[in-house]
Every structure is written in C-alpha cells, then in structure tokens.
Amino acid sequence: MKKTDSNYSRRSFLKVSSLSGGGMMLGISWFARAKPVESLGELNIEPVWQEVTSFIKIASDNSIKIFSPNPEFGQNVMTSLPMLIAEELDVDWKQVEVEQGNYDNKAFPRQFTGGSQGVRTAWKPLRTVGAAARQMILTAASQAWNLPVSELTTANGMVTHAFSGKSESYGTFAAAAAKLPIPKDIVLKGNQSFRLIGTPQKNVVAPKIAQGKPLFGMDYREAGMLIAMTERPPAFGMRLKSFDATAAKKMPGIVDIFPIKVFNDDHKFAGFDTRSFNEVIAVVGKSTWDVMNARKKIKAVWEVALERKEMGVNNRETTVPSGLESTTKHYAQMLEMSKKPGVIERKDGDPEKAFAEAKHVIERTYTAPFLAHNIMEPTNTFAHYVGDKVRFVAPIQIPDWIMPSIVARLGIPKENISIELVRMGGGFGRRAYGHYMIEAALISKQANAPVKLIYSREDDVSAGIYRPSYQLTYRAAFDENKKLIAFHAKGGGVPESPLHANRFPAGAIDNYLAESFVIPSNITIGAFRAPRSNFNAAAEQSFLDEISEYMGKDPIAFRLELLQRAKDNPVGKTNDYDASRYMGVLELVRDKSGWGKPENAGKKRGVSAYFCHNSYAAQVIDLQVKGDQVTVDQVTTALDCGVVVNPEGAKNMAEGAAIDGIGNALFGQLTLTDGRTDQRNFDTYRMIRHNEAPKKIDVHFVKNEIDPTGLGEPPFPPIFAAVANALYKATGKRFYQQPFQPQLKS
Amino acid sequence: MIKKYSLRINKKVHQVEADEKMPLLWVLRDILGMEGTKYGCGVGSCGACTVHLNGDAVRSCQLPISALAGMEITTIEGLSAKGDHPVQKAWVDVDVAQCGYCQSGQIMSAAALLKNTPNPTEEDIENFMTGNICRCGTYTRIKKAIQQAATKS
Ligand code: FES
Ligand code: FES
Numbered sequence: 001m002k003k004t005d006s007n008y009s010r011r012s013f014l015k016v017s018s019l020s021g022g023g024m025m026l027g028i029s030w031f032a033r034a035k036p037v038e039s040l041g042e043l044n045i046e047p048v049w050q051e052v053t054s055f056i057k058i059a060s061d062n063s064i065k066i067f068s069p070n071p072e073f074g075q076n077v078m079t080s081l082p083m084l085i086a087e088e089l090d091v092d093w094k095q096v097e098v099e100q101g102n103y104d105n106k107a108f109p110r111q112f113t114g115g116s117q118g119v120r121t122a123w124k125p126l127r128t129v130g131a132a133a134r135q136m137i138l139t140a141a142s143q144a145w146n147l148p149v150s151e152l153t154t155a156n157g158m159v160t161h162a163f164s165g166k167s168e169s170y171g172t173f174a175a176a177a178a179k180l181p182i183p184k185d186i187v188l189k190g191n192q193s194f195r196l197i198g199t200p201q202k203n204v205v206a207p208k209i210a211q212g213k214p215l216f217g218m219d220y221r222e223a224g225m226l227i228a229m230t231e232r233p234p235a236f237g238m239r240l241k242s243f244d245a246t247a248a249k250k251m252p253g254i255v256d257i258f259p260i261k262v263f264n265d266d267h268k269f270a271g272f273d274t275r276s277f278n279e280v281i282a283v284v285g286k287s288t289w290d291v292m293n294a295r296k297k298i299k300a301v302w303e304v305a306l307e308r309k310e311m312g313v314n315n316r317e318t319t320v321p322s323g324l325e326s327t328t329k330h331y332a333q334m335l336e337m338s339k340k341p342g343v344i345e346r347k348d349g350d351p352e353k354a355f356a357e358a359k360h361v362i363e364r365t366y367t368a369p370f371l372a373h374n375i376m377e378p379t380n381t382f383a384h385y386v387g388d389k390v391r392f393v394a395p396i397q398i399p400d401w402i403m404p405s406i407v408a409r410l411g412i413p414k415e416n417i418s419i420e421l422v423r424m425g426g427g428f429g430r431r432a433y434g435h436y437m438i439e440a441a442l443i444s445k446q447a448n449a450p451v452k453l454i455y456s457r458e459d460d461v462s463a464g465i466y467r468p469s470y471q472l473t474y475r476a477a478f479d480e481n482k483k484l485i486a487f488h489a490k491g492g493g494v495p496e497s498p499l500h501a502n503r504f505p506a507g508a509i510d511n512y513l514a515e516s517f518v519i520p521s522n523i524t525i526g527a528f529r530a531p532r533s534n535f536n537a538a539a540e541q542s543f544l545d546e547i548s549e550y551m552g553k554d555p556i557a558f559r560l561e562l563l564q565r566a567k568d569n570p571v572g573k574t575n576d577y578d579a580s581r582y583m584g585v586l587e588l589v590r591d592k593s594g595w596g597k598p599e600n601a602g603k604k605r606g607v608s609a610y611f612c613h614n615s616y617a618a619q620v621i622d623l624q625v626k627g628d629q630v631t632v633d634q635v636t637t638a639l640d641c642g643v644v645v646n647p648e649g650a651k652n653m654a655e656g657a658a659i660d661g662i663g664n665a666l667f668g669q670l671t672l673t674d675g676r677t678d679q680r681n682f683d684t685y686r687m688i689r690h691n692e693a694p695k696k697i698d699v700h701f702v703k704n705e706i707d708p709t710g711l712g713e714p715p716f717p718p719i720f721a722a723v724a725n726a727l728y729k730a731t732g733k734r735f736y737q738q739p740f741q742p743q744l745k746s
Numbered sequence: 747m748i749k750k751y752s753l754r755i756n757k758k759v760h761q762v763e764a765d766e767k768m769p770l771l772w773v774l775r776d777i778l779g780m781e782g783t784k785y786g787c788g789v790g791s792c793g794a795c796t797v798h799l800n801g802d803a804v805r806s807c808q809l810p811i812s813a814l815a816g817m818e819i820t821t822i823e824g825l826s827a828k829g830d831h832p833v834q835k836a837w838v839d840v841d842v843a844q845c846g847y848c849q850s851g852q853i854m855s856a857a858a859l860l861k862n863t864p865n866p867t868e869e870d871i872e873n874f875m876t877g878n879i880c881r882c883g884t885y886t887r888i889k890k891a892i893q894q895a896a897t898k899s
Contacts (some may be wrong), residue, residue: 074845074882202841209846210837211829212782212822216847219781227776252748252765287776288785289768376786376794376847376881425784425847426881457787648841652887656844659883682791682879691872693885 062171067101071113073427075712076649079204087196088130091157098204103399103419113397119708131186140177200648215423217395220382225450228443229291230280235675237324237522239305240279248297253290260442268313272401275435276463276524284447324675330494334471342515345501348571349511354486358477366539368738369669371467377425378460383440384450389416390441395424402434429527462677467528470498472539476547492517498532507575508562530713537610541721556590577611581640584702585618588638593620606725608718613710615641621722625730628744632694642706654699654715661719663688666741756824770806771795782822782850793878796851797821803858822850833857836895844882852878856892
C-alpha cells in the first residue's frame with residue numbers, strides 16, 4: 001500500500017515536468033467535450049463534465065509507471081485503463097508498472113467506479129494522454145538527432161530512425177521531452193493500428209492477490225491503530241434510546257465506548273448519503289476480538305422511531321415512515337398497488353381500447369425480494385483525525401460523492417482531507433455510499449487515535465443498503481390471429497419503481513402503456529449491480545418467453561421480430577436502445593449456442609436479452625433439475641459493448657456476472673420480520689457455491705468499431721430470466737417469484 | 747482468560763498472549779500482522795479465512811488459540827516463498843481473481859485438496875471447494891486453475 005509520490009499531487013497543475021535524475025512525468029488536464037455524459041441516469045446522478053487526467057512517469061532507465069485513476073473493485077480497471085495509455089504511448093506492456101492513483105481532484109478529475117462507465121469515459125481521454133507523451137518524445141528525439149519527426153517511428157518504448165538504423169529508448173529523451181509544451185494536435189491511432197488494445201492481458205495485480213498481500217482496506221494497519229465497531233438498532237424502524245456500557249468498558253482491551261451521530265439533524269442529504277441508522281454506539285478497542293466481545297455486554301435500549309423528514313440538497317423533502325416492516329406485508333402492499341392506477345410513465349397508441357377489444361389477454365405478476373450486496377470484504381475504513389485534518393485509507397467507489405458530506409459533518413475544509421484509495425473486496429454499488437468514512441472519522445476524533453472501523457458480516461448483512469424489493473405486472477393483448485396488439489407494464493417497489501419505460505419492448509408495439517408506483521419504507525436501499533435493470537430484465541424477458549409460447553413462436557425469433565419493427569418503424573420518439581445492436585447479440589447467442597439445432601433439442605434451455613449501461617447482452621442457459629437441485633451445464637453469453645480493451649478481463653467479468661446472476665435468481669433473498677432481517681450471515685443468507693456454478697461458460701463479443709460501452713453490469717440482468725425460462729423447460733412450471741430454488745420440491 | 751501460547755506458523759514459532767477463546771484468524775490478523783488470511787463471516791461459512799492445520803484445510807475463524815498447541819499452521823504467506831506454489835502460479839495464469847478478496851482462502855483450500863487428491867475429478871473439486879464463497883463469481887476459473895495445477899504438479 002504505497003503512497004503516491006507526493007510530488008505528483010502537488011504538481012498536478014503542471015502539465016509536464018522533469019523528474020530528478022532525468023525522465024518525464026505527464027499529467028494532462030483533459031476536457032474532452034463540454035457535453036454531459038449520457039446515461040449516467042442508470043445511477044440517478046447529475047450529469048458531470050467529462051474530464052480525465054492521468055499520469056505517466058518515464059524514468060531515464062526507460063521504466064514506465066502508469067497511474068490508474070479509478071478505484072478498483074474487481075472490474076479490472078487497474079489493467080484496462082493503463083492499457084489505453086500504453087497503447088498510444090507505444091510501449092511494451094511488460095515494461096509498464098501500474099499503481100493506483102490516490103484521491104486527487106486536480107490530478108484525476110474522474111475517480112469514479114460505478115455505472116459501467118470506467119473504460120467508456122476514459123476511452124479517448126486516456127489514449128490522448130498516451131499519444132501526447134509519445135508525440136513529445138518524438139519531438140525530443142527529432143531535436144536530439146536533428147532529424148525530421150516524419151522519419152521517426154516508435155514501438156515498444158523505443159524511437160527508431162529506420163534509414164540510419166538509430167534506435168534509442170524513451171528514457172533517453174524523457175528529460176528533454178519534459179521541457180516541451182503539450183502538443184496541440186494530438187493524433188490518436190485508428191482502431192486497426194492497435195497493438196495492445198484487444199489483446200488478452202492478465203490482471204496486473206494477480207500475483208499479489210495470489211500471495212495474499214495486504215491490498216484491502218481491511219488489511220490496513222499502522223502503529224497505534226485501534227479497532228472500532230458500531231452497535232446499531234436490531235431492526236429497521238428503531239433507534240437508540242439509551243445505553244449502559246459500564247460492563248462493556250471493563251472488558252479486556254476496550255479503550256472507549258460512545259455514541260456517534262453520522263449526520264447532523266439539519267443535514268442536507270445528497271443522493272448517496274444513505275445510511276441505515278443515524279445514531280450508533282461506537283466500541284473502540286485493541287483488537288477485533290476484544291471489540292466483538294465487548295459489544296455483547298452493552299445494555300442498549302432501542303425504541304421505535306417516529307416518522308421523520310429528511311431534507312435533500314435540492315430542498316426536496318423525503319418522509320421516512322415509522323413502523324417495523326415485514327416482507328409479507330411488502331408483497332401484499334405491492335399487490336394491492338398493482339390493482340390501482342399508477343403514475344403513467346409512457347403511453348403509445350390507445351392501449352385501453354386495444355385491451356378492451358382483445359380476443360385474449362395474458363397477465364402475469366413478477367416479484368423480487370431485497371438483496372444484500374454481500375461484498376466479500378465487509379465494510380471498513382481507516383481514519384486518523386488530527387487537529388483539523390483527517391486522513392483516510394478507504395475502500396470507496398466514488399470519493400467525490402461523499403466528500404461534501406464529510407466536509408459538512410466534520411466542519412473542516414476539503415484540503416484538510418486526504419484519501420488513500422485501496423483495492424476493494426467487491427463493491428457492486430455498496431461502496432458508493434460512504435457514510436462509513438464519516439463514522440470512522442468521528443470515532444477517530446473522539447478516541448483521539450488512528451482507528452480502523454470494521455463492520456462484522458452480521459452488521460453488513462443486517463444494516464445494508466439493499467437492492468429494493470420489486471414487482472412488475474405485465475399484460476399482453478392479442479387479436480384473433482394471436483397477434484400481439486397491446487402491451488402494459490405496471491411496476492413498483494419498496495421504495496422505488498424498477499420501470500425503464502422507454503426501453504424495449506416500448507417502440508416495438510403500437511399500443512403501449514407503462515405505469516409506476518412506490519411504497520414508502522424505512523428500509524435503506526441503493527444501487528446494486530445494474531440497478532432496476534436487474535429486475536426489469538428478469539420480469540420482462542420471462543414474460544416475453546411466455547407470450548411467445550402462446551403465439552407459437554420461437555422465443556428468439558419473436559424478439560427479433562419485435563426488434564425489426566422497432567428498427568424499421570419505431571413507435572414513439574424516445575426509445576432508449578439501438579434495435580440493431582440488440583438484434584446483433586440475439587443472433588450471436590442463437591448461432592453460438594446452436595439454438596434450435598436438432599442436437600440441442602433435448603436440452604432444457606432458456607434465453608434472455610437485455611440492454612443497459614449502453615451495452616447489449618444475451619444469454620442462453622442449459623440446466624437440469626433433480627428434485628430441488630439445479631445443475632447448470634452451460635451458459636452462452638453474447639455481448640456488444642463496443643471495442644473490447646482487454647478480452648481476458650472482459651470475459652472474466654461476464655462469467656462472474658452470469659454466476660452472480662444465477663446465484664441471486666436461484667437463492668438470493670433478504671427478508672424482514674418486524675424490521676429485523678431474517679438473514680444475518682452466510683449461514684442464513686444463501687449464496688451460490690462452487691457445485692452450483694455452471695460447468696461451462698462461453699462468452700462471445702460482437703466485433704465492431706463502436707467506442708467501448710459498459711461491461712460490469714450489462715451481462716448481469718438477463719441471466720435471471722434465462723434461468724426462469726430454462727426452469728420452465730425443465731419442470732413445466734413458470735417461475736414468477738425470486739428466488740426460484742425454494743419453489744422446487746425435493 | 748489471557749494466556750501465553752506458543753504457535754508454530756509457517757515453520758516459525760511465535761509467542762503470543764491472547765484470550766484463550768480468540769480465534770486463530772484474529773491472532774493472525776490483529777496480533778501477528780499476517781493479513782493474507784481474510785475475514786469474511788466469522789462463522790465458518792465462507793472459507794475466506796482458510797489455513798492449513800497439519801496439512802488440512804481449516805477455517806481459522808473457528809479455531810480458538812487454545813486448541814493449537816503442537817499443531818503445524820500454514821497460512822497463505824507460508825504456502826510458498828515467492829508465490830510460486832503450483833496453485834498460485836495457476837491462479838495467475840488462468841487470471842482467476844476479480845476483486846481478489848476470497849482468493850487467499852480459495853487458494854489455501856485448493857492447495858490442501860491437491861495435496862490429498864493429486865488428480866481430482868470435477869466433482870472432487872466442486873465438493874471440496876463448496877465451503878469457499880466468491881461473490882464475484884470466479885468459480886469456473888477456480889476449477890480450471892485447480893485442474894491446471896493438478897497436471898503441472
Ligand atoms: S471467515 Fe472463516 S469461514 Fe468465513
Ligand atoms: S474474487 Fe471477489 S469475492 Fe472472489
């Protein structure tokens with residue numbers, strides 16, 4: 001866990017500078033385009049200006065270091081982002097050493113992990129950084145050799161003059177290059193000239209991971225550091241009334257026990273300030289074991305919280321209801337709401353008339369439970385508060401989003417806060433909510449010591465920021481020829497609706513209606529791998545399967561037919577998808593899986609496709625059911641995420657998404673009884689395990705020249721419905737409620 | 747009760763003072779500063795804390811320090827000197843890891859499996875590895891890496 005050379009941050013405004021001992025360092029403030037990045041809507045955040053900065057360091061011995069700006073949680077940006085720079089810089093990838101950049105707004109204006117945006121937003125800016133450095137080295141070489149730039153070429157970190165046979169390393173020219181101005185016209189390679197992009201490269205951190213090196217926040221330690229944990233209400237809807245820590249304080253190794261308030265009462269809540277409980281009891285001690293034992297001796301009195309209002313940064317008031325909520329009640333509430341008119345999100349044609357005149361209507365309702373993130377590395381953060389400064393070592397996806405709240409809560413300027421970014425043992429959206437950093441800082445301040453705040457697994461599961469519980473009711477209307485004439489989606493959830501009203505099949509059906517509803521709740525919810533899409537896809541793609549069967553059509557052919565309509569003659573003006581790319585992944589998965597081929601006739605297979613985060617994914621799954629056991633033989637995934645920077649990492653991600661999705665579809669659920677989560681650890685929260693993973697996963701990418709789009713999330717949502725559709729083939733039963741496995745009879 | 751213990755870890759003897767019930771996991775992480783062994787659940791359900799006890803894979807979160815006298819403990823730090831155990835090499839070669847947090851435990855389980863079953867079937871691998879959870883979903887690669895390590899060792 002090395003700290004970035006402080007030179008880097010202090011000189012971040014310098015475009016380029018010399019290194020002592022020769023060499024160059026390059027950091028470009030890059031304003032790619034004064035246009036908001038589209039589709040950040042997936043995470044429901046304000047559009048941001050796209051700015052990316054990165055660093056390259058070339059030493060005189062030709063060793064090359066590239067700083068990876070974005071926080072890493074397993075999406076492998078520490079490999080793929082530096083590859084973008086190395087490609088244009090024209091260096092040998094084996095020469096490159098990668099280091100994580102620390103939080104630094106001036107050096108790295110977009111340190112953001114979420115929404116499958118990493119490679120997409122870095123695609124041109126980071127390549128420009130590499131190309132600029134290469135051009136400067138060429139200029140320096142041309143001046144040193146007194147030869148025109150046009151006669152020089154670069155490859156593998158060497159500058160060559162073919163005619164004279166001269167060849168020198170970048171390191172030779174780095175010091176001179178550092179004195180040159182940044183070139184104005186920076187030329188990027190055409191895709192066909194790529195030597196590194198598109199080649200499979202192994203995770204640069206893999207050797208350290210395989211040796212168990214202390215890469216994670218959980219592993220951070222320093223002299224004098226204490227361990228802290230927090231004790232919180234046993235159920236959602238409760239709060240701290242009073243507590244007695246006399247006995248707990250006498251426990252071995254315990255330093256102090258005190259309450260903290262995460263946010264002040266007048267806090268203006270930004271979108272990612274979610275925290276499950278505002279007032280918690282901090283226990284600080286010498287070791288995790290000491291603290292865990294002392295927690296049990298605290299005598300706390302909890303009480304039911306009253307309804308309260310929370311003010312947002314935009315002055316929008318949210319009401320958090322009082323009460324101890326239960327899953328059975330949530331489902332009953334959602335069912336009731338689905339019978340009442342919802343908020344109309346989209347309407348095409350005259351759906352009411354079409355349904356009234358229909359010869360046949362199919363109506364189905366799909367539900368899904370809350371899901372806990374279950375990041376393998378539980379929530380944690382190191383903080384050391386000294387004077388009016390605080391230093392963090394934090395696993396955090398989007399430091400920029402919690403920073404204003406840290407500033408507001410601690411009352412210290414932003415300049416006094418430093419964050420060392422560490423590798424995250426998973427994120428999936430959970431670490432976009434940085435309340436734990438505030439907690440750690442408050443504890444460090446009160447304890448007057450460096451502190452590592454740790455959540456136990458039970459804390460992490462039972463006080464999470466969950467994927468909401470959702471419901472979607474679909475209705476399809478058919479004429480006497482079994483032609484689909486109208487489509488109606490009504491979706492809602494606790495406490496948000498999953499609907500994406502302008503996505504497929506909107507645009508493909510003349511009469512279309514989408515309605516939403518919400519059920520207020522005090523259960524905390526947030527982003528979870530492909531928010532909303534992860535449920536939409538599950539419900540919609542199951543329903544399409546069922547209606548294609550009624551129409552007597554092949555499920556893939558039926559989807560292609562709808563997409564063809566959306567392509568040729570779309571209904572409505574706003575359709576958030578590209579029908580051709582959608583069709584592309586369906587055709588690819590059909591061909592690669594041998595869909596409809598006689599040799600596959602006996603297989604219990606299901607198909608599904610979805611679009612989210614600017615990318616398209618389709619999956620075919622083959623499975624078998626024996627009693628209540630599901631064996632997955634194979635998953636075939638087709639993906640269109642534009643140019644694939646690192647096919648090795650991309651495949652790994654798509655395989656993981658399939659396994660994660662199958663696990664959540666079959667087993668995943670967080671249920672509540674009177675505000676208390678029924679699952680608290682992995683002995684009760686059912687995760688997919690080795691023997692339940694697919695025996696084989698094939699991943700295929702659509703080859704095209706489209707700039708990279710998202711990858712971390714898109715292959716996750718469709719697999720849920722592929723599982724449901726294959727289960728139908730295997731059992732003759734349709735599955736409408738997640739998780740599916742408990743409905744199988746042993 | 748705080749007592750003095752002498753532990754044999756990675757072929758070295760360590761003198762430790764700790765509560766008799768303190769699990770080996772926290773002895774390793776908080777007292778000895780050996781943080782390759784990870785905390786995932788503390789209840790024996792995830793395998794992140796897997797170490798070898800006299801050569802067998804065990805969950806260190808379930809082992810009180812008082813039960814370890816005379817035992818030979820191996821952690822990921824002691825699996826090989828330079829990260830070149832066949833299992834570690836296969837892990838890098840197959841590019842198994844995503845976030846990487848579960849992988850110390852996966853590797854320790856895999857190494858123990860291969861020690862006792864040098865040529866495991868797919869089913870052997872699945873059954874033996876079932877106690878190790880990976881939220882990122884790297885199971886198929888783990889299996890491939892174990893098969894690769896088996897043929898190379
Ligand atoms: S931490 Fe020991 S099995 Fe999970
Ligand atoms: S690699 Fe992330 S939990 Fe296994």
